[in-house]
Amino acid sequence: MTDDNKEMKQQLRAAFDDMIQFFQEARDAIDTPELYPAPPTERNLAEGYRYMLGFMLSGIERSLADPLYPRFRRAIQPTNRATIDNADAVYLMAEIDGNYSYRVRGKAKDTRHWRGEQPADGVTAPQYIIFELSSGYAGDSGKLSEMKPGSRINTGTLDSSQIAVDANGEFEILIAPTKPVGYEGNFIPSKRVSHNTEYVGRFLTCRELFHDWEYQDVMDLEILRLDCEQDIKPPITANEAAQLMRNVGEIARNQVHFWNAFNAITLETYGKIPGGISDKMGMDRPFMPVNDMNPPNALGIATGGGQSSNIYAGGTYLLDDNEALIIETHTPVEPAFMGFHLANLWGESLDFESYPSNINAHFLDRDKDGGYRWVVCHKDPGIANWVSTTGLPHGYTSMRWTYPSPPPKEQWPTLKVEKVAFDEIRSKLPEARIVSEAERAEQRLIRHRHVQRRYRQY
Incomplete structure (x- = not known):
C-alpha cells in the first residue's frame, strides 16, 4: 500500500x-x-x-444528491415523517444549483379539477400540486437563530392553478436564472433579489396533495439540467x-x-416561553395551546416555513379515555385543499394507514349549516368524522387550508375547538352519521391501498 x-x-x-x-x-x-x-x-x-x-x-x-444531476425523491414518507407533516401529501425534493437551467417534465392523470372543471370518472391527478424553489432548507443550521427574515426565500413557486397542461396531462417547467426572451411556457426563476441580496434556488420541492385516496394518483416527474447529456459525471x-x-x-x-x-x-408546545411568540402576539396562552388551536395564520416564522399557499392552525391535544375534542371550521371561500391531521410530539404524523388519524374534505361529512366538524378521541365513537389518536395521549393537532389566491382576511376560515366528555359526543353532534364496523374496515382498506400506491418505489 x-x-x-x-x-x-x-x-x-x-x-x-x-x-x-x-x-x-x-x-x-x-x-x-x-x-x-x-x-x-x-x-x-x-x-x-x-x-x-x-x-x-x-x-x-x-x-x-448531486445538484448538477438531480432527481426527484421523497423528502418525507412513512419511514421519515417529521415537522408535523401533512398526511395527505407526497413531499418530493430535488437539489439543484440555481446558477444553471433545468427542465421538469411531468405527466398526470385527469387534471380538469385543477381548472375548476369536473373530472371524468376514474383515476385523476392529485387534488392540488405546488412546486417551490427555496434558497435554503429549514433546520440545517441546527439553531433557531436561522429563523429570521432573509435567511432563506422562495425564488419562485408554481401551482396547479397556474400550470399549463396539455390534453394528455403532460407539462414542462423551465427553471432558470432569468426567463428567456419570448418564452411563454411554465417558468420558475432560480434567482431572485430580496432584502438587497441575490438568492439562488437550491431545493426544488413538489407537494402533491390528495383528497380522494381511492382515485387520485401521483404524477410521473423528471428533472434534467439543460445540456447535462454533454457533461460526463466524474x-x-x-x-x-x-x-x-x-x-x-x-x-x-x-x-x-x-x-x-x-x-x-x-411553538411553545410544553408551555409559554417568556418573550416568546405568544407574548409577541399578545396571547395569554402558549402559541400551541392545549386542547385548543391557535387562530388561522399564513406562512411565516411561526410555521417554520411550510407551503406558501397554505393557511395553517395548530395546537395540542391532551386527552384521557373519556375525553374528546370537537374541531369546527367554516370556510367562506372554499379552499383547493383542506385537511385535519394529528402528529406525535416529535412532529411525526400519526399512522395514517391503519388509523383514521387524519380526515380531509373529501372524506368528511359536512353539516347542514355548511360547517365541517371532526371528533378527536382515543376510541371509536361510532360516528363519521372520527379522527383517531392511535392511543397516544398527547400530540399535535394541525389544520391546513390551501388557497392558490388567498382570500381577504375577513373571509379566512374560522376555527373553534371544544373539549367534551366522550359520552357527550353524540348529543353535541346530533346530525352525525352512524358508521358501521364494516364501513370502518372499508376505509382502512382504502388507506392501506392508497399508501402503498402513493409511496411505491418502483
Missing part, C-alpha cells in the same frame, strides 16, 4: 467516525432535557428513536466521500436539534 493510499484510508475512516459522532449527538436529543425532547414516556422514547433514524435516512439521501473522490459522510451526520444532528428546539421554544 502506498503512503498516499494509507493517508486516504485514514482520512475516510476519520470521516466515518465523525459521522457516527454526529449520530450520537442526534441520539442525545431524544432523552437529554437540555435538548428539548418530548416527555420520556415509553412510546415517546420508542418513537423518538424512529424519528432520529428518519433524519439519518434523510441525511444519507440528501448528501448523496467518479467520486476520497475527499468528496469524506465530506459526504460528514454531511450525512451533520444534517441528522442539526435537524433533530433544530426541530426539538422549534417545537419547545417557537
